[in-house]
Amino acid sequence: MNPNLDRLHPYPFEKLAKLKAGISVPDHLAPISLGIGEPKHPSPGFVKQVIADNLDKLANYPTTKGTDELRCAIAGWATRRFDLAEGTLDPARHVVPVNGTREGIFSLVQSLIDSSQPATVVSPNPFYQIYEGAAFLAGANPVYLPCDASNGFIPDFDAVPDNVWADCQLLFLCSPGNPSGAVMPRETLARVIELADKHDFVIASDECYSELYPDEANPPEGLLQTCAAIGRHDFKRCIVFHSLSKRSNLPGLRSGFVAGDADVLAGYLKYRTYHGCAMPVQNQLASIAAWNDEDHVRENRAAYREKFEAVVPILREVMNVDYPDAGFYLWPETPMSDETFARELSARQNVHVLPGRYLSRTVDGHNPGENRVRMALVAPLEECVEAARRIVEFVKDFES
Numbered sequence: 312m313n314p315n316l317d318r319l320h321p322y323p324f325e326k327l328a329k330l331k332a333g334i335s336v337p338d339h340l341a342p343i344s345l346g347i348g349e350p351k352h353p354s355p356g357f358v359k360q361v362i363a364d365n366l367d368k369l370a371n372y373p374t375t376k377g378t379d380e381l382r383c384a385i386a387g388w389a390t391r392r393f394d395l396a397e398g399t400l401d402p403a404r405h406v407v408p409v410n411g412t413r414e415g416i417f418s419l420v421q422s423l424i425d426s427s428q429p430a431t432v433v434s435p436n437p438f439y440q441i442y443e444g445a446a447f448l449a450g451a452n453p454v455y456l457p458c459d460a461s462n463g464f465i466p467d468f469d470a471v472p473d474n475v476w477a478d479c480q481l482l483f484l485c486s487p488g489n490p491s492g493a494v495m496p497r498e499t500l501a502r503v504i505e506l507a508d509k510h511d512f513v514i515a516s517d518e519c520y521s522e523l524y525p526d527e528a529n530p531p532e533g534l535l536q537t538c539a540a541i542g543r544h545d546f547k548r549c550i551v552f553h554s555l556s557k558r559s560n561l562p563g564l565r566s567g568f569v570a571g572d573a574d575v576l577a578g579y580l581k582y583r584t585y586h587g588c589a590m591p592v593q594n595q596l597a598s599i600a601a602w603n604d605e606d607h608v609r610e611n612r613a614a615y616r617e618k619f620e621a622v623v624p625i626l627r628e629v630m631n632v633d634y635p636d637a638g639f640y641l642w643p644e645t646p647m648s649d650e651t652f653a654r655e656l657s658a659r660q661n662v663h664v665l666p667g668r669y670l671s672r673t674v675d676g677h678n679p680g681e682n683r684v685r686m687a688l689v690a691p692l693e694e695c696v697e698a699a700r701r702i703v704e705f706v707k708d709f710e711s
Contacts, residue, residue, distance in 0.1 A: 318447040323669035368592035377408035393536035404573040422582035426450030437670035459679040464491035476510035490685040492635020500537040520638040522558040625699040629706035660701040
């Protein structure tokens with residue numbers, strides 16, 4: 312077996328299951344899950360109809376590169392959304408459809424890392440665990456940059472020593488952040504591009520929460536948008552990931568895309584041709600419909616906005632919690648150990664959250680996820696409000 316398999320950490324939800332082993336939840340309280348970031352809003356009916364109307368496409372092999380129509384729809388959406396100069400995001404050279412960002416992120420790392428040289432993958436901490444696992448299995452070593460309240464949950468890139476950048480082949484960004492929801496400003500993204508040019512590494516920006524934001528007039532900046540603003544129309548060294556899972560409530564469609572540097576994507580497409588992960592044709596047609604419609608996305612944002620406005624004031628009675636810049640997570644401080652909070656909240660109130668330390672690694676004695684929990688406001692409004700009230704009751708009873 313590949314010895315790098317032994318380097319993989321248990322997934323956060325495996326740790327959570329172990330933490331809660333043996334507890335008994337109260338039977339009189341319905342379970343409410345805020346732990347898993349799986350959208351629960353209805354999937355758009357028009358997207359489901361496209362799939363239903365094209366089931367005959369099950370008889371067709373899909374191409375790895377996807378159809379011209381899908382790549383054009385993606386390029387058009389990204390150009391409109393991120394204010395790119397018309398024609399600079401070439402559907403044939405700058406876009407590759409993928410089966411969701413998890414698959415896309417993992418395969419990009421495998422195609423990009425040269426393990427015959429010293430190789431590090433630099434990542435925010437906390438982080439999406441695929442960043443780390445993909446690095447391990449590609450033969451690279453992860454380096455973790457702390458994201459905590461002291462730096463606004465955004466890494467201090469200028470504090471990273473040159474010897475770390477010297478071996479860096481890939482830097483992961485996550486903006487809006489998982490779990491903090493922090494959005495990187497243009498100045499930070501431009502600085503990261505400068506560092507990539509100086510030290511010769513690729514930037515991979517995970518932007519799968521970019522379409523969930525509170526202010527319709529102020530969408531989060533994207534890496535390609537920063538490229539356009541500074542005149543970097545070839546997107547050199549810059550790669551972004553986007554998905555329909557959160558934007559369109561279509562996690563089961565497994566549809567997203569990778570876009571950016573054409574030279575990187577040429578090698579990536581070659582890898583994927585052997586990897587065998589082409590998107591089914593009926594899913595491609597459904598994806599075109601989703602990328603071409605914004606009405607359902609605005610409705611989705613409004614639903615999350617309503618939940619945040621209802622839940623945060625309730626939780627503030629007992630917790631230090633802020634509204635996120637974007638995304639659908641809350642990242643509150645806990646008045647006790649995050650593991651104790653998660654275990655006892657399940658046992659006493661049948662409300663389920665994820666300990667923050669399970670999303671982070673301890674570096675130099677510091678784990679930026681300790682004494683925080685991730686709450687995904689994916690359940691219906693009434694359940695989110697009920698969960699918040701139970702959390703308040705739990706904290707008051709625990710402290711009394």
